[in-house]
Amino acid sequence: MRAIDKRLGAVGLALLLMAGLSAPALAQASTEIDFGDDSSEWANDGECDDPRFAGSAMASELLDTDIGRDATDCRAAFEAGSISLAESTTAATTANDDIDFGDDSSEWAKDGECDDPRFAGSAMASELLDADIGRDATDCRAAFEAGTITLVGDSDPAMIGDIDFGDDSSEWAKDLECDDPRFVGSGMASQLEDINIMHDASDCRQAFEDGTITLAGDDAAPAAPAANTASAGMLEQIAARIDFGDDSSTWANDGECDDPDFTGPGVAGETLDADRLHDASDCRAAFLAGTAFLKSVNDLGGFFNYGSDSSEWANDGQCDDWRFTGPGMAKKLEGGDVMADASDCRALEASGEISIKPVFTADYALGAPYDSSGVYFGDNSSSYADDNICDDPRFEGPGVATTLLDSDLEHDAADCKTLFEAGQITLR
Structure with a gap:
């Protein structure tokens, strides 16, 4: 039973006098404390329920869920001198x-x-x-x-805000290894290239916060290179993954790329669908020279299928489709609501309240093949193994089964490895 009866008057005055502080002084000190809001169910009941404080005006039972949730009561008691910040809180x-x-x-x-x-x-x-x-x-x-x-962990949180991790434009971004050569440690990729400096932000930030990498040193943090300074070796590796086609186009070997899947100064001003995959030599040369780049899926007409409004939770102001993430999401999500809450999810994405998880976007597969060497896939002992669907609940993506069982964890290796490398799934 929670204590409801409070006797603040005489006790508060006595504590105020004992503390040797005037009420104005305490009021001034209270402005330096973030009391939070009044969202606790025990707010405005005459006692402070926030466990950051201690004193005679505190409730007899305290819950961590009330931290920062009983502002009015706690502010009044603090200014009356009947509570103070707990010693551990001050430190x-x-x-x-x-x-x-x-x-x-x-x-x-x-x-x-x-x-x-x-x-x-x-x-x-x-x-x-x-x-x-x-x-x-x-x-x-x-x-x-x-x-x-x-x-x-071992990372220094004070340093995190001082590091510009950059963006995720590296082809090796979000593969669970840091590819930025400004860092060193067990969380680093085995092969590093300067082209990835400041271009693997998510992986490197996570590894730094986990304490598996640190900055290599002040002399090892050069500014990010321009996009056209990529090493020839790295561009060769990327080019080896691209099917440029053949040279059967009428415009082949004329010094400019005529394939409509490319864009950039090295690409012809007018391109025809008939020349797709038929100007290989020109397009490959322009790509290696940094004057031609593959278009994104959106540029090529790809789209994201939001689905319909068939969910029972449709049009309730929250997104119930687990392909999205962000503060606008419902807290409890079910597989049946995937592609079934289109209006809510589309509106919340447009307002910036949620975003599509990268693995579900149309252009994620363009980054394939993804490096799976750092992932332990387990074995094929699942009863659903080798069905071309990943049944391991550690993964998510369009290639993952709708119903997932804990018993299949690390037991669908062949399917999950193939789909991971194809950009159809990723680790949660």
Whole structure:
């Protein structure tokens, strides 16, 4: 049973006098504390339910879910001198100035639990995803200040905000290895090229936060190279993955690329569908020279199928299709709602509240083949092995089965490896 009766008057005055602080001084100090909001079910009941504080005006039972959720009660009690920041909270408040908590873009942000796997403690969510690193700032900051979570791992969080990780334009981006040669450590790819400097941001940020890589040194952090300074060896490797076709076009070997699948200054001003895959020598030479580039799927007419509004949750203002991610997502998702909540998901994506998970976008497969050497696929002992669908629940993507069983984890190796390399699935 929660204590409801509070006697703030005489006790608060006595504590105020004992503290030797005037009410205006305490009021001024309170402006430096983020009390949060009044979303707790116990808000405005005359006692403070936020476990970051301690004192006579505190509730007898405290829950981590009320961190930052009882602002009015806690502010009043703090200014009355009947509560103060807990000792561990005061120390943590100073320490957290050095931590980049990130933002609140996680779909689980502001739910009263910290979902960022860089931390550990009683206020952590029971299930953690690497995708939430740096994405649950409010919850994690409040819990850290309350002393209910601490940092884990070997990385220095103070440095993260000072590093420009760049973007994910490398062909090796999001393959679970850092390909940026500014870093060193066990999370690095075995072969590194300068072309990938600042172009493998997601992998390198995650590995840095996990403590598996560090900066190689101040002299090993050169500025990002221009796109046309890629080494010939790297372009040769990329070109080897492209089917340029043959030279049967009327315009073959005329010094410019006539294949309509390419764009750039080395491509003819007018191209014909009939010349697709029929100007190989010209297009290959222009590609190696950096004057021709493959178009994206969107440029080629590809599209994303949002589906229909057949879900029972359609048009409720939340996206229920698990192909998306972001704060506009419903918290409980079911396979039956995939491609069945089109209007909600389309509107939320347009407003920036959600985004399509990369593996479900039309152009993800263009990056194939993906390097699977760092992934352990297991064996083929699943009863669903060799059916050309991945049944391993560690993966997601259009090539993954609709119904997934824990018993198939690491037991559908051949299917999952083939689909991973083809860009049809990726690790969750």
